Amino acid sequence: xxDADNPFFISKPPVFLKAKKxxxxxxxxxxxxxxxxxxxxxxxxxxxxxxxxFSKLSEELNxxxxxxxxxxxxxxxxxxxKNTALFSELAIGLAKEYIRxxxxxxxxxxxxxxxxxxxxxxxxxxSAIVTMAQSSTQEHSEKQQNLTRDLIGLVGSNEKxxxxxxxxxxxxxxxxxxxTHSNQMESLQALxxxxxxxxxxxxxxxxxxxxxxxxxxxxxxxxxxxxxLHSSYEAKAKVNKAELVQAKADAASSxxxxxxxxxxxxxxxxxxxxxxxxxxxxxxxxDLDNGIKKKDAEDKKKxxxxxxxxxxxxxxxxxxxxxxxxxIQESSNEVKxxxxxx
Amino acid sequence: MPISMTKKQEIIQQLLASKTKxxxxxxxxxxxxxxxxxxxxxxHGKELSRxxxxxxxxxxxxxxxxxxxxxxxxxxxxxxxxRSINDINNNVNIAGNIxxxxxxxxxxxxxxxxxx
Numbered sequence: 001x002x003d004a005d006n007p008f009f010i011s012k013p014p015v016f017l018k019a020k021k022x023x024x025x026x027x028x029x030x031x032x033x034x035x036x037x038x039x040x041x042x043x044x045x046x047x048x049x050x051x052x053x054f055s056k057l058s059e060e061l062n063x064x065x066x067x068x069x070x071x072x073x074x075x076x077x078x079x080x081x082k083n084t085a086l087f088s089e090l091a092i093g094l095a096k097e098y099i100r101x102x103x104x105x106x107x108x109x110x111x112x113x114x115x116x117x118x119x120x121x122x123x124x125x126x127s128a129i130v131t132m133a134q135s136s137t138q139e140h141s142e143k144q145q146n147l148t149r150d151l152i153g154l155v156g157s158n159e160k161x162x163x164x165x166x167x168x169x170x171x172x173x174x175x176x177x178x179x180t181h182s183n184q185m186e187s188l189q190a191l192x193x194x195x196x197x198x199x200x201x202x203x204x205x206x207x208x209x210x211x212x213x214x215x216x217x218x219x220x221x222x223x224x225x226x227x228x229l230h231s232s233y234e235a236k237a238k239v240n241k242a243e244l245v246q247a248k249a250d251a252a253s254s255x256x257x258x259x260x261x262x263x264x265x266x267x268x269x270x271x272x273x274x275x276x277x278x279x280x281x282x283x284x285x286x287d288l289d290n291g292i293k294k295k296d297a298e299d300k301k302k303x304x305x306x307x308x309x310x311x312x313x314x315x316x317x318x319x320x321x322x323x324x325x326x327x328i329q330e331s332s333n334e335v336k337x338x339x340x341x342x
Numbered sequence: 343m344p345i346s347m348t349k350k351q352e353i354i355q356q357l358l359a360s361k362t363k364x365x366x367x368x369x370x371x372x373x374x375x376x377x378x379x380x381x382x383x384x385x386h387g388k389e390l391s392r393x394x395x396x397x398x399x400x401x402x403x404x405x406x407x408x409x410x411x412x413x414x415x416x417x418x419x420x421x422x423x424x425r426s427i428n429d430i431n432n433n434v435n436i437a438g439n440i441x442x443x444x445x446x447x448x449x450x451x452x453x454x455x456x457x458x
Contacts, residue, residue, distance in 0.1 A: 018403065021406060025413075029412070039424060050434075095437040099437065106426040117415050121412050124409055124412050127346075131405060145387075313435060
């Protein structure tokens with residue numbers, strides 16, 4: 001059916017509309033990469049298996065184990081105390097080592113498994129950068145040519161020579177366009193080169209990890225550089241990026257708030273169960289031989305203990321989510337600042 | 343630094359070079375006071391420019407199509423990495439729970455000690 005005969009025919013959207021969608025896509029791809037490198041950073045972070053947390057555990061275990069030994073012996077000797085401490089430190093050390101090994105294994109596994117996808121991702125982004133460069137050249141050459149035509153017209157009709165204000169303005173505009181275009185090309189070329197380094201850097205991480213406890217800060221630096229360079233590309237893209245980055249931070253904050261509420265609810269449930277258990281225990285104390293009351297108290301204690309464990313776990317995860325949300329907000333502020341400064 | 347381009351991008355690159363030449367020719371003709379010839383070159387150059395616009399728009403569409411799949415892939419990877427982090431955290435929690443368990447045993451020992 002010819003276009004003219006088609007009642008549903010719409011003309012092709014202008015290139016700038018397509019370009020807007022395209023830039024939003026590049027922003028999304030950048031964000032998903034930001035999330036990936038943040039997760040890798042978390043997975044490689046020493047804080048995930050925090051030394052402080054383990055020394056606190058070791059201290060608690062020492063106290064508990066030592067009290068247990070002390071209660072079994074009337075005169076605890078220094079030797080038994082030392083042995084107990086040695087045992088608990090060994091146990092905590094082994095637990096920490098086990099978790100650290102698991103952490104390293106998981107990080108290396110992620111790096112190795114994801115290499116192919118990262119290669120494909122980088123090729124895709126590099127291709128987007130080439131299109132951005134071509135689109136920029138196309139746009140600037142049109143503006144440049146219009147100004148050149150105007151300039152020739154002005155030169156042909158002017159009487160004041162090079163002192164003509166219109167000619168001076170025209171030449172100034174041409175210089176501005178050339179400068180803008182050359183800055184964009186420089187940024188895009190640097191961005192292309194920065195992304196080009198990511199696959200090798202990603203691959204090198206797994207190798208370095210097998211040798212020492214290295215950080216992946218370098219890969220994050222590359223990404224940050226990429227985002228900063230990209231943000232300088234065009235004001236329109238800046239707005240979209242800032243909005244997207246903030247949306248990400250808002251989503252993380254809302255997730256943390258939900259987790260905090262869930263934790264508060266679990267804490268309340270635990271407090272109620274603990275109260276019920278205390279009532280049963282009081283009732284049992286006045287009637288120690290009553291089997292039904294004994295069973296009731298035991299059941300309530302079990303439930304209260306289970307709810308406490310659940311509340312503790314929820315507390316930890318809500319704290320972790322809040323910390324992550326704060327980090328994302330800070331990182332989003334940095335990205336937004338870099339957008340404003342560029 | 344080697345630059346890799348798709349077939350369409352290579353074509354666009356060539357067309358951009360051709361368009362620049364056409365525009366230079368137009369300027370030379372204008373400077374030589376040949377406006378009619380310059381106008382003809384200008385019109386052909388504009389047509390070429392429109393074709394380039396269309397090709398760039400097509401390249402962007404192709405990219406958007408491909409990138410949706412890639413973005414989903416990386417999102418899936420992110421979920422897996424997050425799961426690994428949760429596993430590690432869970433292992434740390436288990437270590438903490440062992441300490442709590444030792445605490446409970448300690449309480450039991452104290453109770454036994456009080457009875458005997």
